[in-house]
Amino acid sequence: MIAELGLALLWIAAALACLSLVAGIVFLRGGPKDLASLVRPASVAQGVLTTAAFGLLIALFVRSDMSVELVARNSNSLKPMIFKIAGTWGNHEGSMLLWLMILSLSGALIAIFERRLREDTLVATLSAQAALSLGFFAFLLFSSNPFNRLPVAPPDGQGLNPLLQDIGLAFHPPTLYVGYVGLSVAFSFAVGALITREIGPAFARAMRPWVLFSWIFLTLGITAGSYWAYYELGWGGWWFWDPVENVSLIPWLAGAALLHSVAVTATRNALRAWTVMLAVIGFSMSMVGTFIVRSGLLTSVHSFAVDPERGTFLLALMAIYIGGALTLFAVRAGSVAEGKKFALMSREGSLVINNLLLTTILALVLLGTLYPIVAEALGEKISVGPPYYNKVAGPLALILCLVMVAGPLLRWRKDDGKKLWSRLPMAVFAGAAVLFALILFGGKVGILPLLGMTVAGVVAVASLAPLWGRNLRRTPLPTWGMVIAHFGVAVALAGMGAESAFIKEKLVAAKPGDVVKVGDFDVQFEGVKPVAGPNYTAIEGTLVATTPGGGSHVMKPESRMFPGLMGTAPTETNEAALLTRPGGQLYAVLGQPVVGADGAGRYQLRLWWKPLVWWIWLGGALIAIGAALSMLGRAQLLTLWRARRARKEEGRWK
Amino acid sequence: MKAKHQRLILALVAVVGIAGAGVLGASALRDEAAYFRTPAEVKVGKAQVGEPMRLGGMVAAGSIVRQPDGLTIRFVATDGKASVPVEFKGIVPDLFAEESGMVADGRMRADGTFVADRILAKHDERYMPPQMGEMPEGVAKMAPKV
Numbered sequence: 184m185i186a187e188l189g190l191a192l193l194w195i196a197a198a199l200a201c202l203s204l205v206a207g208i209v210f211l212r213g214g215p216k217d218l219a220s221l222v223r224p225a226s227v228a229q230g231v232l233t234t235a236a237f238g239l240l241i242a243l244f245v246r247s248d249m250s251v252e253l254v255a256r257n258s259n260s261l262k263p264m265i266f267k268i269a270g271t272w273g274n275h276e277g278s279m280l281l282w283l284m285i286l287s288l289s290g291a292l293i294a295i296f297e298r299r300l301r302e303d304t305l306v307a308t309l310s311a312q313a314a315l316s317l318g319f320f321a322f323l324l325f326s327s328n329p330f331n332r333l334p335v336a337p338p339d340g341q342g343l344n345p346l347l348q349d350i351g352l353a354f355h356p357p358t359l360y361v362g363y364v365g366l367s368v369a370f371s372f373a374v375g376a377l378i379t380r381e382i383g384p385a386f387a388r389a390m391r392p393w394v395l396f397s398w399i400f401l402t403l404g405i406t407a408g409s410y411w412a413y414y415e416l417g418w419g420g421w422w423f424w425d426p427v428e429n430v431s432l433i434p435w436l437a438g439a440a441l442l443h444s445v446a447v448t449a450t451r452n453a454l455r456a457w458t459v460m461l462a463v464i465g466f467s468m469s470m471v472g473t474f475i476v477r478s479g480l481l482t483s484v485h486s487f488a489v490d491p492e493r494g495t496f497l498l499a500l501m502a503i504y505i506g507g508a509l510t511l512f513a514v515r516a517g518s519v520a521e522g523k524k525f526a527l528m529s530r531e532g533s534l535v536i537n538n539l540l541l542t543t544i545l546a547l548v549l550l551g552t553l554y555p556i557v558a559e560a561l562g563e564k565i566s567v568g569p570p571y572y573n574k575v576a577g578p579l580a581l582i583l584c585l586v587m588v589a590g591p592l593l594r595w596r597k598d599d600g601k602k603l604w605s606r607l608p609m610a611v612f613a614g615a616a617v618l619f620a621l622i623l624f625g626g627k628v629g630i631l632p633l634l635g636m637t638v639a640g641v642v643a644v645a646s647l648a649p650l651w652g653r654n655l656r657r658t659p660l661p662t663w664g665m666v667i668a669h670f671g672v673a674v675a676l677a678g679m680g681a682e683s684a685f686i687k688e689k690l691v692a693a694k695p696g697d698v699v700k701v702g703d704f705d706v707q708f709e710g711v712k713p714v715a716g717p718n719y720t721a722i723e724g725t726l727v728a729t730t731p732g733g734g735s736h737v738m739k740p741e742s743r744m745f746p747g748l749m750g751t752a753p754t755e756t757n758e759a760a761l762l763t764r765p766g767g768q769l770y771a772v773l774g775q776p777v778v779g780a781d782g783a784g785r786y787q788l789r790l791w792w793k794p795l796v797w798w799i800w801l802g803g804a805l806i807a808i809g810a811a812l813s814m815l816g817r818a819q820l821l822t823l824w825r826a827r828r829a830r831k832e833e834g835r836w837k
Numbered sequence: 838m839k840a841k842h843q844r845l846i847l848a849l850v851a852v853v854g855i856a857g858a859g860v861l862g863a864s865a866l867r868d869e870a871a872y873f874r875t876p877a878e879v880k881v882g883k884a885q886v887g888e889p890m891r892l893g894g895m896v897a898a899g900s901i902v903r904q905p906d907g908l909t910i911r912f913v914a915t916d917g918k919a920s921v922p923v924e925f926k927g928i929v930p931d932l933f934a935e936e937s938g939m940v941a942d943g944r945m946r947a948d949g950t951f952v953a954d955r956i957l958a959k960h961d962e963r964y965m966p967p968q969m970g971e972m973p974e975g976v977a978k979m980a981p982k983v
Binding site: 527535546555564754 | 847851858861865870873874891903906908928932
């Protein structure tokens with residue numbers, strides 16, 4: 184019964200979305216006032232019902248109900264519980280339902296909390312959000328029903344792809360989804376404000392926490408995904424410029440541009456049309472990403488199973504939403520564009536340049552991602568890889584960092600360029616110090632890592648500048664947020680630069696007792712032993728890494744073998760062993776058993792010393808923390824919640 | 838008048854920026870876009886020696902041979918029409934196996950061997966580059982040995 188109930192809830196939720204949309208439209212066209220009061224509760228109910236449906240799907244996975252096709256295809260009764268639950272969204276249908284749940288929940292949250300917008304703008308926003316969900320309801324119910332029953336239940340399921348059996352991956356997609364779909368709120372706000380022509384500081388202030396919110400999750404999702412790929416795939420890389428990575432980076436770039444431009448709109452009532460445009464682009468890029476991943480247009484090491492029919496459906500949805508929003512923008516933008524004036528040398532000016540750079544990087548990444556599709560249509564097979572992206576994104580990102588140094592030190596409206604220099608001596612000194620140290624002691628360092636680490640030095644010092652001479656206790660949270668996020672960029676940049684400049688690598692076929700030197704470590708290979716996991720068998724290697732200081736650490740890389748279930752082939756995975764030190768990480772991968780030239784049994788062993796590599800993810804986390812502080816300082820959810828309760832109590836006493 | 842100037846400068850900066858980015862992107866694409874080749878294309882001479890490229894194909898059945906150093910493997914990549922010997926030094930990724938698809942980054946050596954810097958297999962066992970979509974099922978089994 185659970186599956187049928189879940190499906191019924193989805194249909195009711197879809198009907199409610201339909202109701203919100205129609206009521207909203209009729210109200211906005213001058214219909215009865217009462218209709219407006221319908222939209223809020225309908226949005227809340229839609230969010231609750233979709234969440235309940237998702238909960239029921241989780242329950243089906245937890246109970247291993249193999250009569251449900253999705254469970255049979257993606258789960259197995261032997262799996263550890265946590266991965267049964269994660270299996271709910273580790274597939275197309277389940278992840279679509281998750282997407283829809285977040286979309287509906289966002290609508291419900293706007294309906295509950297948003298008090299800054301005019302009523303008609305709020306209704307327009309909620310209707311836009313309902314229109315978005317409606318399309319995805321149609322997609323789910325007509326082409327990807329997660330609750331579909333099998334005519335005959337198999338004795339057990341096929342199981343989840345073993346590489347996906349990882350705690351990092353279990354929580355990585357939901358995090359990214361919250362980010363992707365969070366941008367839908369900005370999109371709906373933009374559409375709502377375009378419809379009622381209410382674009383100004385109030386609109387920007389209402390939208391800003393949502394932008395920050397989704398951007399935090401995008402940042403965390405990308406950071407976690409990068410770390411997952413790093414330790415799980417066993418190839419030691421942290422960014423691959425794979426299409427699936429790119430489509431998460433593209434909305435992140437749009438979000439980064441948007442949260443800076445929305446700041447200008449909120450504080451200075453300028454850049455209004457541009458902010459609206461970016462809000463439309465942000466969610467459009469989320470959809471383009473989803474489309475690329477699910478349509479099978481591009482091959483990627485990550486992409487989902489391919490189904491052309493679903494691709495067509497998504498393409499149609501995208502055309503309607505993006506086309507519709509852009510048309511509305513074209514019609515209305517003229518009447519909202521005029522904002523407050525500012526000089527180029529000003530905080531606004533620096534943010535405009537920041538936005539130009541971010542959108543340019545976005546465009547270039549998008550170009551590289553889509554180019555193979557276009558080339559193939561023209562009969563040429565091309566794949567665009569890291570050399571392209573590094574060449575185009577690297578230099579622009581470094582310039583962007585320099586703008587980031589200057590921006591926070593500039594005054595709003597108009598500033599003097601000479602005064603800017605007088606605020607920067609420490610930062611310039613830090614950069615020069617890093618550069619000289621690298622040239623003197625760094626050996627042969629590539630130009631991009633060299634510049635990266637130098638700029639990181641400048642940014643690290645300059646990002647702290649807004650705190651100088653301030654009472655730290657009275658410094659507002661958003662300022663702290665900006666400082667921490669910008670400092671995080673410096674930390675990540677330093678990590679990237681150091682890792683690519685100073686990485687040490689050893690690839691050997693070792694027999695027990697062999698000692699391998701990598702970086703400053705002596706690593707002794709002690710041998711292997713078989714171990715058993717809950718649903719796999721494995722060979723576990725034992726390595727003892729000795730540091731120059733004399734400390735020794737045991738590392739246990741594994742090579743796991745998952746048996747094939749229900750006729751699928753057995754799968755092998757590598758579990759790298761990581762030794763984290765203050766100066767970096769030692770990374771060990773156990774490969775195949777081989778017979779050496781001397782006839783002795785050996786194991787392939789790959790060892791990397793990666794200096795400062797974990798700074799990359801620490802930087803990502805700092806960026807997210809900074810954004811979270813800004814949001815806490817701005818959203819005042821608590822304040823809103825209290826105000827709401829106060830209003831309610833007032834009503835009760837009257 | 839002043840404001841107009843500002844706007845003009847800003848617009849000019851934007852135009853120059855976008856044009857610059859366009860030129861940068863186009864030139865980088867021309868220089869760096871790795872060409873995806875199938876073994877059949879390699880055989881008709883579409884891949885130049887030393888040019889960075891990506892080779893996609895199936896690993897021919899029974900073709901994986903380990904070298905005495907224990908680290909280098911040789912195998913044959915095939916698309917059913919032609920075959921290219923591939924050499925790779927390192928640990929092959931998970932899911933790399935005979936009779937399944939793979940993509941290798943690297944370059945052709947003058948002796949006709951493809952030297953891979955990196956081999957990619959996929960998370961998903963259903964993975965197959967779309968460029969290889971025309972290949973019939975079971976191609977790896979019937980592929981000619983080199």
